[in-house]
Each structure stands twice: as C-alpha cells, then as structure tokens.
Amino acid sequence: MDYLDLxxxxxxxxxxxxxxxxxxxTSIGELTHILEDYSSFIDIAKIGIGSAYVTPILQKKIDLYKQFGIKPYCGGTLFEKCYYQNKLPQYLRSLTDLGIEWVEVSNGTIDIPLHERLKLISEIKQDFHVIAEVGSKDSGDNLTVFEWVNEMKQLLDAxxxxxxxxxxxSGTSGIYEDNGQIKSNLIxxxxxxxxxxxxxxxxxxxKQQMYFINLxxxxxxxxxxxxxxxLVLETQRCGLRSETFFVEEQGCKLPL
Incomplete structure (x- = not known):
C-alpha cells in the first residue's frame, strides 16, 4: 500500500x-523468520547483556544478522566484564574473529572513569566502529544534566x-526514574x-518510544x-498509531 501521506x-x-x-x-529459527519479514526496519542488533559469551552457534547468529544488512554488536556488560578482568585484548580479537565491527564502550555496571573510556575509544576506533553509553544501571546513581551533556560531547569528540x-x-534507570517515568527535563x-x-x-x-517519536x-x-x-515501532514512527497520529518527520521539540 502506498497512498497515505506519511x-x-x-x-x-x-x-x-x-x-x-x-x-x-532469540533462537536461530525464530530470528530467521523475523528477519525475513522485518529486517528492513532494523539497523543494529545488540546481543544483550553478556549473553554473547554463552550463546550457542553465535557465529551463525552474527552471520545471519549481517546477511540481512544489520550491524551486530555485543552488549556493554560483556565489555565491562572483560575490562574488569583485564581481558580487553582477547575480547577485541574475538570480535574480529566473529566479524563484528562495532564495539560498545560503557560503564553501566562498574565505574570506568571518563578519561579512561576516552583513551579506550581513541584506541578501539582504529579497528572498530564505537558506540559509547552514558549513564548507570543503578537507578540511585544519578548524573547531573551537566555531566550527561559533558560526557556525551567528549565521547563523540573522542x-x-x-x-x-x-x-x-526494563526502562527503569539512566534517563528514566525507577518507575519508568521519563526524565523529560534531562531529555x-x-x-x-x-x-x-x-x-x-x-x-x-x-510508551517510551512514542515519547521520543512525538518529541x-x-x-x-x-x-x-x-x-x-x-513492526509496532515502525507503525508508530509512521503516525499510524493514535498516540503518534500527528507525528512529523522532524518532530515538535515541545514539552510533552
């Protein structure tokens, strides 16, 4: 169908x-069926938490994502575990062997000082694309707005x-209150x-996705x-759900 103005x-x-x-x-069989239908809606696939380390036939899963033009990478918890155990060189070599081209640098579970993360990014970016995460998984560990902005800018500059x-x-830490409420002033x-x-x-x-789409x-x-x-998310993006009915390409940037 192609007759609506979206x-x-x-x-x-x-x-x-x-x-x-x-x-x-997600099992290989289920993943194959999902990607056959909806891969055009997906750009990046995070093998969540540290599950990549214990995922059976991980190579097959990575190859399947890449076959459909999706960029796979491992969750930041695995990066932090390797950093904590001084195993980052082995970790990066394993990513190369798997054909993974993206690395997440995070400090959601352990405190890796910003200057150390910046140093790591400057080194890792020579061989990988880097995604850096800001914020803690501990809902009681709150950065100030200045710290959020400062970290983001420095991580991008690095x-x-x-x-x-x-x-x-779960949507209950970082940019959210522990009850899932969005920290709209921060956003x-x-x-x-x-x-x-x-x-x-x-x-x-x-609900959280619709907030950002409307904004x-x-x-x-x-x-x-x-x-x-x-598919639900793509439907929301296209203004085909009541809560995003009036969404525009660039959004409103107004308080919601």
Whole structure:
C-alpha cells in the first residue's frame, strides 16, 4: 500500500532514524523468520547483556544478522566484564574473529572513569566502529544534566559514532526514574546541547518510544527495542498509531 501521506522515513543503510534491537536469546529459527519479514526496519542488533559469551552457534547468529544488512554488536556488560578482568585484548580479537565491527564502550555496571573510556575509544576506533553509553544501571546513581551533556560531547569528540542513553532493557534507570517515568527535563536539555541524530535513546517500551517519536520525529534513534515489536515501532514512527497520529518527520521539540 502506498497512498497515505506519511512522515518520510530514512531507509537503506541509515545513519539516523535507527532502530536498534536487543537480542536476549532469540533462537536461530525464530530470528530467521523475523528477519525475513522485518529486517528492513532494523539497523543494529545488540546481543544483550553478556549473553554473547554463552550463546550457542553465535557465529551463525552474527552471520545471519549481517546477511540481512544489520550491524551486530555485543552488549556493554560483556565489555565491562572483560575490562574488569583485564581481558580487553582477547575480547577485541574475538570480535574480529566473529566479524563484528562495532564495539560498545560503557560503564553501566562498574565505574570506568571518563578519561579512561576516552583513551579506550581513541584506541578501539582504529579497528572498530564505537558506540559509547552514558549513564548507570543503578537507578540511585544519578548524573547531573551537566555531566550527561559533558560526557556525551567528549565521547563523540573522542571518536564514538553514537552515544547511547542508559535505560536498561526494563526502562527503569539512566534517563528514566525507577518507575519508568521519563526524565523529560534531562531529555530536553540533551537535545538542546547535543546533536540528537548522534544519540540512541534506549526506549524498551512503546510508551517510551512514542515519547521520543512525538518529541523528535519519525527518525529519532531508538534502542533496546524488543525484536518482536519492531513492526509496532515502525507503525508508530509512521503516525499510524493514535498516540503518534500527528507525528512529523522532524518532530515538535515541545514539552510533552
């Protein structure tokens, strides 16, 4: 069908308007069926938490994502585990062997000082594309707005191609209160200070996704999307859900 006037979506190998899904154990058979139908809606696939380390036939899963033009990478928890155990060289070599070209640098579980993360990014970017995450998985560990903005800017300047706002797969930390409420004042400040096309907002629930679509438009970057809900998200982006009925390509940038 092609007769409605809808927000113009980016397509092909997108640089913004990204949908990043979280894979927490999708079987190869199920994944194959999903990608056959919906791969055009997915840009990035995070093998969530540290599950890549124990995923059976991981190579087959990585190859399948790449076959459909989707960029796979491992969750930041695995990066942090390797950093904590001084195993980052082995970790990076294993990514190369798997054909993974993207690395997440995060500090959601352990405190890796900003200067250390910047140093790591400057080194890792020589061989990989880097995504850096800002924020903690501990809902009681709150950065100030200045710290959020400062970290994002420095991480991008160091060579990160995107910065991710921590939200967990539950949407209860980082840019969210522990009850899932969005920290709207923080979000508005971030998009005023940082190029939001370089921010991937973790938004695991439809309610959270709709907030960002209404605020920033159909082509906002959204992460931690459940793989079973990519069609719902694309429907929301196109203004085909009541809550996003009046969405525009660029969004309204007004308080919601």
């Amino acid at each position: 927000p113009q979506r980016t397509s092909g190998e997108r640089t913004y308007g990204l949908t990043s899904i979280i894979d927490l154990g 060579g990160s191609e995107y910065v991710i706002t921590e939200g967990r797969d 508005h400040q971030l998009v005023e200070e940082v190029d939001y096309m370089k921010i991937i907002f973790e938004a695991p629930t439809p 920033l438009g159909a082509n906002v970057n959204v992460g931690n999307v459940k793989i079973s809900e990519v």
